[in-house]
Amino acid sequence: MGAGHGHKLHFHGHSPIHRAPAHLKVLALLAFAIVVVATPRDAHPLFVAYAVVLAVVIGVSRVPPTYLLKRTVVELPFVVFAVLLPFVATGPRTEVLGVAVSEHGLEAGIALLVKGTLGVLASLTLAATTEPQDLLLGLERLRVPQQLVQIMAFMVRYLDVVTDEMHRMRIARESRGFSARDPRHWPVLAKSAGALFIRSYERGERVHLAMLSRGYTGRLPR
Amino acid sequence: MHVPDGFLDAPTSALTGAVAVGAVGLALVKARDELDDKTAPMAGLVAAFIFAVQMLNFPVGAGTSGHLMGGALAAVLVGPWTAVLCVSVVLLVQSLLFADGGITALGTNIVLMALTTVLVGWLVFRVLQLVLPKRMSLTPAQAGVAAFASVPVAASVFVLLYAVGGTADIPLDTLLTAMFGVHTLIGVGEGVITGLAVGAIVAVRPDLVRGARPLLESRELVIRGAGS
Numbered sequence: 001m002g003a004g005h006g007h008k009l010h011f012h013g014h015s016p017i018h019r020a021p022a023h024l025k026v027l028a029l030l031a032f033a034i035v036v037v038a039t040p041r042d043a044h045p046l047f048v049a050y051a052v053v054l055a056v057v058i059g060v061s062r063v064p065p066t067y068l069l070k071r072t073v074v075e076l077p078f079v080v081f082a083v084l085l086p087f088v089a090t091g092p093r094t095e096v097l098g099v100a101v102s103e104h105g106l107e108a109g110i111a112l113l114v115k116g117t118l119g120v121l122a123s124l125t126l127a128a129t130t131e132p133q134d135l136l137l138g139l140e141r142l143r144v145p146q147q148l149v150q151i152m153a154f155m156v157r158y159l160d161v162v163t164d165e166m167h168r169m170r171i172a173r174e175s176r177g178f179s180a181r182d183p184r185h186w187p188v189l190a191k192s193a194g195a196l197f198i199r200s201y202e203r204g205e206r207v208h209l210a211m212l213s214r215g216y217t218g219r220l221p222r
Numbered sequence: 223m224h225v226p227d228g229f230l231d232a233p234t235s236a237l238t239g240a241v242a243v244g245a246v247g248l249a250l251v252k253a254r255d256e257l258d259d260k261t262a263p264m265a266g267l268v269a270a271f272i273f274a275v276q277m278l279n280f281p282v283g284a285g286t287s288g289h290l291m292g293g294a295l296a297a298v299l300v301g302p303w304t305a306v307l308c309v310s311v312v313l314l315v316q317s318l319l320f321a322d323g324g325i326t327a328l329g330t331n332i333v334l335m336a337l338t339t340v341l342v343g344w345l346v347f348r349v350l351q352l353v354l355p356k357r358m359s360l361t362p363a364q365a366g367v368a369a370f371a372s373v374p375v376a377a378s379v380f381v382l383l384y385a386v387g388g389t390a391d392i393p394l395d396t397l398l399t400a401m402f403g404v405h406t407l408i409g410v411g412e413g414v415i416t417g418l419a420v421g422a423i424v425a426v427r428p429d430l431v432r433g434a435r436p437l438l439e440s441r442e443l444v445i446r447g448a449g450s
Contacts, residue, residue, distance in 0.1 A: 009319060009320060009321065026318070029325055030325055030326070033227050033324060033325050033326045034232065034326055036227060036228065037227055037228050037231070037232050037235065037324075037326050038231075038232040071321065074224075074320070074321055074322045075226050078225075078226050078229065085392070088392055088393075088396060088397075089392050105392070111228065112228055112229060114228075115226075115227055115228025116226040116227055116228050116229070116324070118227070118228075119226055119227025119228060119324040119325070119326070120226060120227070120321055120324070123317065123318070123321035123324065123325060124321040126318065126321075127318065127319050127320060127321050132319060135318060135319065145247070145250055147250050147261065147262065148246065148250060148307075148311065150262035150266070151261070151262050151265045151266045151269060151307065151308075151311050152266070152269075152311050152314065152315060153262075153266065154262055154263050154265070154266020154267060154269075154270075155266045155267075155269040155270045155273070155311055155312070155315060156315060156319070157266070158266065158267055158270045159270045159273060159274075159315075161270070162267070162270040162271055162273070162274045163270075163273070163274045163277065165274075166274045166275075166277070166278065180279075180280070180281045181281050182281055182282075183280075183281070183282065183411075183414075185281065186280055186414060186415055186418060187418050189278060189280055189415070190414075190415045190417075190418030190419040190421075190422060191418070191419070191422040192278070193275050193278055193290070193415070193419040193422075194418075194419045194420070194421075194422030194423040194426070195422065195426075196271060196274060196275065197271055197275075197299060197419070197423055197430070198423060198426060198427050198430060200267045200268065200270060200271035200274075201264070201267065201268065201271075201430055203267055204260070204263050204264045204266070204267030204268070205260075205264070207263045207267070208260045208263040208264065211263065
């Protein structure tokens with residue numbers, strides 16, 4: 001958390017992928033994900049080709065594959081869904097390891113896993129090779145509305161401040177012997193959330209006043 | 223729980239993407255009425271708050287825990303347009319910097335978690351406010367009911383989207399029953415915690431709760447003598 005800039009997913013490096021302009025990387029990710037999603041699920045060789053392309057990009061970026069693979073856990077809830085699919089879907093049945101499952105469900109579940117994993121790995125590669133500041137500049141070059149980019153910039157800038165504040169509140173609670181175990185402890189946690197909102201909102205007001213006093217007119221200078 | 227790439231087919235993702243772009247564009251214009259020139263820093267900080275509050279785990283018992291989605295909470299606290307903007311920015315940052323939620327599913331995620339929860343939460347909250355007696359002590363409960371309602375409705379919208387562009391033929395009534403049932407339970411947690419959090423804020427800084435502002439304005443200054 002003390003790492004000046006960069007965020008938790010960023011993997012510092014100087015590869016061609018790290019140096020590539022952020023707007024091109026975002027466009028490439030979008031194009032890749034759209035192509036993967038639009039590919040019919042029985043075109044198996046194509047998915048192998050996508051995986052190879054992705055593997056080459058990850059290889060060039062010099063981000064250790066284990067670093068990325070460990071972080072694919074974000075898709076876990078949907079893996080559960082994909083595993084359940086063969087059992088709840090209808091249609092002709094087929095046998096897998098002696099269990100009757102739906103053929104469509106099985107295909108759809110596998111397709112979901114493959115497409116989801118390709119998407120998550122591609123997104124992780126973008127996140128690992130791009131600094132937040134570069135990403136914001138890239139989005140601006142892609143004509144994302146200035147106002148939206150500014151909101152994002154403020155969010156990214158104060159994200160660690162706000163999450164650290166929450167972390168300190170947790171340490172304070174725990175050092176007073178509190179540990180949340182069941183719904184009876186919700187009021188304490190909800191009060192913490194309330195306090196966090198008040199602190200964040202008041203910080204926003206102070207930031208705004210500080211910016212006004214430095215000549216802010218609604219646009220950030222470059 | 224964010225929808226990943228490949229969960230809905232390409233045309234449906236394009237459709238939800240278009241809806242999301244329109245909604246965020248409208249919210250950008252409308253949020254200026256709620257925040258005027260403070261929009262960028264305030265919405266940014268509120269977005270950071272929503273991101274943080276989604277990391278706050280609430281124990282459900284038996285070792286499992288859940289977290290807030292925060293759409294209805296944001297709507298009650300900062301007004302519906304700013305809330306749509308903030309939650310959308312949270313989803314955008316989660317998708318691009320944290321690989322949480324696929325980039326082609328960003329529109330779907332915005333429609334479900336920014337648009338649906340905020341709009342449903344705000345509408346339920348406003349209707350309750352108009353119907354029930356105008357008392358500040360009711361605001362937390364109204365916010366709680368609004369948050370409770372927003373979760374199963376968002377789940378139903380998901381099932382609707384899945385019916386249009388799902389990639390597997392699950393019997394829809396089964397899916398709807400399962401999603402609605404599970405999310406009604408999740409909604410109870412969302413509602414209780416949203417209500418308690420709004421209660422905590424109303425007690426300390428009622429002026430920061432946008433949904434309570436009409437009540438605050440009609441409140442008269444009471445000067446009580448000592449000892450009364």
